[in-house]
Amino acid sequence: MAKRGAMPSPKVVRASKQAYNEAFIRMNQPQASIESSLPPQVMLNSAKKSGAIDLDVDRVYDFLRAYQLELKTKRASWERKLCEEHGVSLMTVTILAGILRRCQTPSQQMLAKNLMLSASSLGEKSATFELIQSAINTGNLNKYQEQLQRLGLLAKKDHDPEAMMLLGKVLLSQGQNKEALLWLQKSTQPPTGNLQINGAGDALVNEGRILLQLGQTKEAENAFKKAALELDEPSGYFYLSQLQKSGTPDQKVYLLKAASSGILEACHNLGALELEEIEKRDQKPTSLQDYGMAKEWFDVAAADGFGLSMLNLALMHKAVGHEAESLAWLKKAQNLPEVKEQAIELRQKWSKTISSLP
Template identity: 25%
Template sequence: MHASYWARAPSALSHVTRIQRRYASARTPRAPSVRNRLRRPVLSPDFGSVPSPPLELFTSAIDKGPFKQGPNKLGWMEAIDIARKCIAAAQKSTETSSLNLERDIHADLHKICLVSQILGRSPRHSVVTEWIMPKLAHAGNMLAIVSLGYKALSSSTINGQPWLLQKIEILAREGKAWEPMVLHGSILEAKGELRSAANWYQKAIEITKPLDNEINYLSFFIPQGRFPLPLEAFANVQLKLDEIDKAEEAANLGALQYDSPRGYSLLLSALFKNESGWDHIEEYLTKCAMSHDVEACYRLGEIYRLWHLGLEKVEHAGFHGKFLSKKMLRGLLSVSSRYYSPTEYYSMAKEWLELAAAQGHPLASLQMAVLLRDENKAGEALHYRELAGRHPKYAAVATELQEAWEISDADITSIMRKAVEL
């Protein structure tokens, strides 16, 4: 910040020490003078306008767990120093210049990689991250390789980067870290080589510790919950192979070890396929729904609606939950809690269905429309019917539902059955 700022508002930042002020400087480097233009390299238009990183960008990130533990723990002053050197290296670079990261930035690759990710959180500094991450990957940094590999796999561009594929496979075969093993398995899985992928996931499981610090590092590089943990990846591929018992065992272990929504979601998939675990379905669905899993919100609402109806009404009117077999339906009815009345279950069902509908679930919108129509709330029912109709797959069903409402005492059972079968 400029000196005049400190003069205007000393009290607002009185807690910042003199050292912090020096590192918090956000002055943009001056443009090269005409006299020095021949001696200095011309700044790249992408990097020339990159300012010094602000203090707040680093203090907020350094407070995270990954930077406070292990041999490579990172302080905010060191992080800012590395960041400035990264920016300077980017500004001095040319298409023909070579860069030795550790020598030119005076830090190990792991710390440079962590700092580059912090810079990537700022729109004004992300261009430096994009420039330095491939160089870190070429230099052999594992986190950079995995991060770039995951992004390339997610965008279906991984096959166009043979050098990156080779780096990932080499790291996977070294067997020192689970991340490249899972990524290599994911690449094979995307190619349809499910058995080979399962073998790599199994190898990753064997070297994984439940509280491995690298899991924390990876969550900082890739949005939380998107990169599969070994047990989750193994469970998912076993579901695809129709090895349901193996999938359930792996998903159960993963859910217990990591308490992750994905683990519970995979465990639910296995339980629904195995038609078992009725007494845990509500618990696992709630964990997933609380993590903004839209499908879990819908299913939880439907199960509460099932418990509201009870066995007699379900058998009489029919229950249109495609995800529930008759065996599962009866099993769930047998474990419904007696602590809640049918009215309370109805309210709980509406709450979760409303939440799912608000997040764009068309079946939840249709069900909310039917429930509100039964309550003689025609205006609100129309709103949810229109929400469902915006989804191309359910537009015709929504129109059919509106036409049925215009007929007195029309039976909408067949319409809802058709909707869940789509």
């Protein structure tokens, strides 16, 4: 009878199992990470149904899995070869990146960024535009030098109007206002540009803002009018309202247009106009109902975090004897840097008259 080997001690058995488990985790971790980076199937189905992409979900997943594996090896020209092998266009890569940007996990966000960088490096200008716009929004332009170079070529060599517009926004974010104005105007005015490009309304508003800073009020108003009246740009209506005489019908119409599109400062300004009318009356309000639409507009703006509206609501509540509500609005306002000092000053001023003030 063959001798059986000696049974390992329990300690050795436990150590062996632990080593096996660790090896198993290491072996499967990359694949687990790859799978967790994929977008939800429902989002891909929605994109296919809308016509944004023309690939089946399985083909998308195969491509994204292969992409992540290749990303680790980075063979020469691997990105272009991979797209060709899977029949995926650069626009589709950009759209997939956009879908992943709407996902929540860090791994999905990282995959979105890598896909967008790949599409940009292969010449997809919409990916370059997305990366630059995102960098402007987050203040990280210095991290995207290659994309900035591509943007410059698209604007200066290819005379692409959308690239011109974005270059203007880059320069504006860097404080180079006069040069920014030049490119913004090139993007929206013939013979180099037009008002049909994506973001033309925003370009006109930025143009108007720069012109205001330069003291060219009439030219600024013309830019805002184009943005608002020709392109229905909400911020165009808001800035146009700022150039109207206070309380005029035109100003109210422009503010209503801006407020209906969610511009909080427009909501606040409408409340301020209503409050001015109330304060002109001989009889002071004795209840919140007496403030009418002024309170309604301040409520809308304050609910979404507009500090000046919070201060006005605090003042209104105090005026009608609602001390607790008044203090509650002041407390909220103190959490906002832009009105913190004003809120503290009001609390100190009221400390002698409001008994419940800590």
